[in-house]
Amino acid sequence: MEMFIQMLVAGILIGGIYALIGLGMTLIMGVMRIINLAHGQLMMVAMYITYVLYFYLGIDPYFALLVAMPALFLLGVAIQKYFLNPLLKIDSIIPQNQILMTVGVGIVLTETIRFIFRSDYKSVKTSYSSATFMIGNISWNVPMFVAFGLAVALTAGLFIFLLKTDAGKSVRATAQNKDAAMIMGINADWITQLTYGLGAAMAAAGGTLLLPIYYLFPDVGSQFTLKAFIITVLGGMGSTVGAIVGGIVLGIAETLGATYISMDLKDAFGMVIFVVVLVFMPGGLKELTKV
Amino acid sequence: MAKYSKFAAVGLLLAFPLLVSSDYYRHIMILALMWVVIGSSWNLLAGYTGQISFGHAIFFGVGAYSAGLCTTKLGISAWWGMLIGGPMAMLFGFVLGAICFRLRGTYFNLATLALAEILRLVAKSWVSLTEGMMGILTIQTFRSKVPYYYLAFGIAALCVFAIWAIIRSKWGYYFVAIREDQDAAEHLGISAFRYKSISLLVSSFFTGVAGAFYMNYMGFIDPDVVFSLYYISIMAILVAIIGGAGMIWGPPVGAFIMVLLQELFRSAFFGYLPKWISEAHAMAFGILVIVVIRFMANGVVGDWVKLSGLFTRQKAPIPSVTSGN
Numbered sequence: 002m003e004m005f006i007q008m009l010v011a012g013i014l015i016g017g018i019y020a021l022i023g024l025g026m027t028l029i030m031g032v033m034r035i036i037n038l039a040h041g042q043l044m045m046v047a048m049y050i051t052y053v054l055y056f057y058l059g060i061d062p063y064f065a066l067l068v069a070m071p072a073l074f075l076l077g078v079a080i081q082k083y084f085l086n087p088l089l090k091i092d093s094i095i096p097q098n099q100i101l102m103t104v105g106v107g108i109v110l111t112e113t114i115r116f117i118f119r120s121d122y123k124s125v126k127t128s129y130s131s132a133t134f135m136i137g138n139i140s141w142n143v144p145m146f147v148a149f150g151l152a153v154a155l156t157a158g159l160f161i162f163l164l165k166t167d168a169g170k171s172v173r174a175t176a177q178n179k180d181a182a183m184i185m186g187i188n189a190d191w192i193t194q195l196t197y198g199l200g201a202a203m204a205a206a207g208g209t210l211l212l213p214i215y216y217l218f219p220d221v222g223s224q225f226t227l228k229a230f231i232i233t234v235l236g237g238m239g240s241t242v243g244a245i246v247g248g249i250v251l252g253i254a255e256t257l258g259a260t261y262i263s264m265d266l267k268d269a270f271g272m273v274i275f276v277v278v279l280v281f282m283p284g285g286l287k288e289l290t291k292v
Numbered sequence: 293m294a295k296y297s298k299f300a301a302v303g304l305l306l307a308f309p310l311l312v313s314s315d316y317y318r319h320i321m322i323l324a325l326m327w328v329v330i331g332s333s334w335n336l337l338a339g340y341t342g343q344i345s346f347g348h349a350i351f352f353g354v355g356a357y358s359a360g361l362c363t364t365k366l367g368i369s370a371w372w373g374m375l376i377g378g379p380m381a382m383l384f385g386f387v388l389g390a391i392c393f394r395l396r397g398t399y400f401n402l403a404t405l406a407l408a409e410i411l412r413l414v415a416k417s418w419v420s421l422t423e424g425m426m427g428i429l430t431i432q433t434f435r436s437k438v439p440y441y442y443l444a445f446g447i448a449a450l451c452v453f454a455i456w457a458i459i460r461s462k463w464g465y466y467f468v469a470i471r472e473d474q475d476a477a478e479h480l481g482i483s484a485f486r487y488k489s490i491s492l493l494v495s496s497f498f499t500g501v502a503g504a505f506y507m508n509y510m511g512f513i514d515p516d517v518v519f520s521l522y523y524i525s526i527m528a529i530l531v532a533i534i535g536g537a538g539m540i541w542g543p544p545v546g547a548f549i550m551v552l553l554q555e556l557f558r559s560a561f562f563g564y565l566p567k568w569i570s571e572a573h574a575m576a577f578g579i580l581v582i583v584v585i586r587f588m589a590n591g592v593v594g595d596w597v598k599l600s601g602l603f604t605r606q607k608a609p610i611p612s613v614t615s616g617n
Contacts, residue, residue: 034398035398036398036401036402084582084586087586088589091586091589097344097397097398097401098533098585098589100398101529101533101585102581102582102585102586104522104581105578105579105580105581105582105585106578106582107578108522108574108575108577108578108581109575109578109579111574112572112574112575113575116571116572116575223521227409230402234399234402263417265413265417266413266417268409268413269409269410269413269417272406272407272409272410272413273410275402275406276391276403276406276410279391279399279403279406280391280394
């Protein structure tokens with residue numbers, strides 16, 4: 002039982018970070034109706050930025066958030082502006098070419114990083130990387146706990162942005178009905194860029210928070226792309242609340258599955274949940290919560 | 293003119309092994325012919341029926357593993373896989389269709405992608421059946437490339453011809469109707485599920501045969517190669533798009549372009565350019581994806597007028613509405 006609770010806690014903590022990553026993808030999904038298959042790769046770029054800041058300048062990964070997030074925001078805006086938006090004007094037989102474009106962007110990002118840093122595994126070992134504290138019989142990993150807290154704070158920040166600010170309202174309006182939003186004078190081009198930038202920045206935050214407890218190599222992105230889209234579908238596409246629940250469900254499912262069933266299939270559990278959800282509950286958790 | 297150029301191309305392909313004796317070039321051509329099969333199969337499902345699959349690696353991998361398992365588990369020749377691989381892939385196609393065809397658009401793309409990833413992970417961890425990451429190693433039957441070349445040519449010709457025949461039949465019109473507007477097609481009495489399944493079964497069959505051929509030809513497979521998202525599923529999409537999706541001659545043209553381009557970068561332009569280019573061949577693949585999607589969304593065959601206009605300075609005429617042929 003104790004083991005079970007311990008695993009549950011670990012699952013929830015990692016789930017908080019997953020939720021952060023999934024949230025970015027959900028935003029993009031909600032506004033552009035495309036799945037961003039470069040999401041994990043954007044996160045990977047942020048992780049390398051953090052790594053460089055830590056390794057060469059000695060900046061703590063948590064402070065590196067202040068650099069990595071704006072940097073990825075700009076990268077995201079540029080990708081949307083120069084690669085994705087022009088596709089809207091092209092008439093082709095394959096309607097999903099924006100998704101394919103994100104695949105291409107993802108490959109280029111991975112390979113650029115591989116070119117610069119090689120394929121070696123890297124990690125950021127801070128003084129607190131393996132620190133833990135105990136509550137009762139359950140041990141809590143300090144960096145995971147901090148990461149979870151920051152993830153919650155960032156998520157709250159995003160919600161305030163979406164609910165209270167003018168730009169946030171424009172984002173939600175565009176997600177609900179793009180044409181109507183444009184008639185109301187919302188610059189849809191800019192909103193898509195803003196959304197993609199925000200999504201990339203959220204992914205960057207997830208990557209940076211993950212770095213002290215994870216390892217880093219150029220291909221690390223693809224597995225997180227898959228996780229992010231599992232979360233997006235699990236939560237119901239475009240549902241931000243759903244993404245948070247989805248992230249935590251995925252975190253728990255992975256940890257419990259890895260403990261009780263098989264370590265090797267850890268990544269497959271998410272996929273199986275994903276397919277089950279798609280088949281039996283295509284609207285995702287959104288169907289249950291109606292949010 | 294265009295009619296004769298097709299015959300000329302086929303004739304040239306038939307004579308190729310007689311004209312070129314280098315095993316290296318023959319190898320590239322064999323791979324290209326294999327990709328003709330996969331690209332055309334993908335095109336039947338996506339270009340004609342409108343179901344964009346991001347998981348064709350499933351069928352390729354299942355075909356390849358059927359052939360490989362014939363040797364390792366049943367103790368018979370891997371050539372039996374050429375017979376078993378197609379039907380096995382169809383079986384998986386049937387299951388995939390049952391799961392995914394209730395979904396549309398982006399959901400469908402993602403479901404196929406997820407199923408392919410599940411299969412890759414299972415193949416990787418089910419060591420007692422598939423040998424996991426060790427892969428399956430067999431000994432090639434022929435030392436010469438020529439038998440493989442003609443076999444690949446035969447499969448490719450059969451595949452293109454079969455798809456051509458299907459597209460000209462009633463089925464083909466049903467497929468295009470579903471692509472253009474699924475709801476309208478259903479209202480006209482076309483069972484979308486049935487015809488999407490037929491399209492998928494044909495598509496998976498040929499992809500499975502191509503997989504079995506790959507096993508026999510290369511003599512080695514492992515889950516990360518044959519179930520690869522990038523180098524099988526995405527490559528299949530690229531082959532069709534660079535050539536021209538929704539056109540019979542699109543994927544065959546695209547297959548030769550893609551395989552040649554990839555090989556050019558892998559070999560650093562056959563050694564004429566500095567070696568670091570070959571290290572960046574994966575990046576070249578990514579850049580190719582971007583350039584193709586951005587500038588040639590309808591492919592070489594589809595945008596042929598536009599492309600030739602670049603050289604002759606003629607303006608492309610306004611494209612007419614076609615039925616997808």
